[in-house]
Amino acid sequence: MKVGIVSDSHDxxxxxxxALDILRFxxxxxxxxxxxxxxxxxxxxxxxxxxxxxxxxxNNDGDKIMLEKVLSYDRxxxxxxxxxxxxxxxxxxxxxxxxxEEVVESLASDGRFRLVAYGxxxxxxxxxxxxxLIVNPGELCGYLTGRSTLAIADLQKKEAEIVEVK
Numbered sequence: 001m002k003v004g005i006v007s008d009s010h011d012x013x014x015x016x017x018x019a020l021d022i023l024r025f026x027x028x029x030x031x032x033x034x035x036x037x038x039x040x041x042x043x044x045x046x047x048x049x050x051x052x053x054x055x056x057x058x059n060n061d062g063d064k065i066m067l068e069k070v071l072s073y074d075r076x077x078x079x080x081x082x083x084x085x086x087x088x089x090x091x092x093x094x095x096x097x098x099x100x101e102e103v104v105e106s107l108a109s110d111g112r113f114r115l116v117a118y119g120x121x122x123x124x125x126x127x128x129x130x131x132x133l134i135v136n137p138g139e140l141c142g143y144l145t146g147r148s149t150l151a152i153a154d155l156q157k158k159e160a161e162i163v164e165v166k
Contacts, residue, residue, distance in 0.1 A: 001091060002026060005151040005160075007034035007119025010060065010141035011042045015148045018165045019140055020049050026152050030088055034119030034137070035097030036060045040070040047074050052088075057081045058097040058120060085113075091155045093117060108132040114155050124149055126160050135160045 004023040009016050023031055028051055035058025037043045046053060047070075055071055055078070057064055064081075071077040080086065083096035091114045094107045098120035108116045108129040115133045122145055124138035135151045142148035142165075153160040 001030065001089060001155045002028045003093070003115065003117075003153045003155060004028035004031040005034065005117045005135055005137045005153060006031070006140045007097070007117075007137050008036045008058070008122055008139040008141055009033070009038070009042060010036055010139070010143060011038040012141040012143070012148070013042060013045060015140050015142060015165055016042060016045045018148075019150050020045070022150065022163055022165060023049055023051075023152075028152065030054070032086070032093065032095055032117055034058075034095060034117050036119060037067060038062060040066045043067050043070050047071075047077070051076065053077045054084070054086050054095055055079050056084065056095050056097050091115070104134055105129060108134050114158070115153055117151075117153075124162050126151065126162055128158065131158060133158060133160050137162065140165065 031053045033055045068079045086093040094116040096118045122139040125136035137151035138149035148165040
């Protein structure tokens with residue numbers, strides 16, 4: 001199962017469109033957004049992707065009620081907040097935003113999850129603890145680091161790749 005992971009898109013519409021092109025090309029089975037979409041008009045663009053999607057909110061997401069409303073129009077979308085366990089087939093994924101490394105490592109170490117995906121820090125993380133992938137795809141927006149990135153995780157192979165969005 002291929003999972004596209006994005007975070008911290010911060011209303012960068014161009015980066016969102018380019019990320020969707022990459023996720024389509026990669027033929028992901030699932031997309032997850034680890035928070036800080038920001039506004040409903042940016043959230044609506046994600047609906048162009050034709051696969052199941054999960055979204056969590058971040059500290060900068062403004063109108064959470066309208067964000068959830070826009071995303072909930074599409075049956076493929078689920079909004080989970082503040083953190084959640086997603087079960088897809090035989091795999092469990094922890095999705096969160098803004099947690100420190102101790103929380104992330106604790107979730108990865110307990111053996112329940114194949115993937116812990118998180119955002120907030122605008123910093124790429126791609127590593128494993130045991131059989132669990134820990135992925136922060138970095139920032140899709142590219143505003144703080146100058147790098148616009150996302151991740152593609154293969155849950156069967158237990159590996160993830162960080163992809164530069166250009």
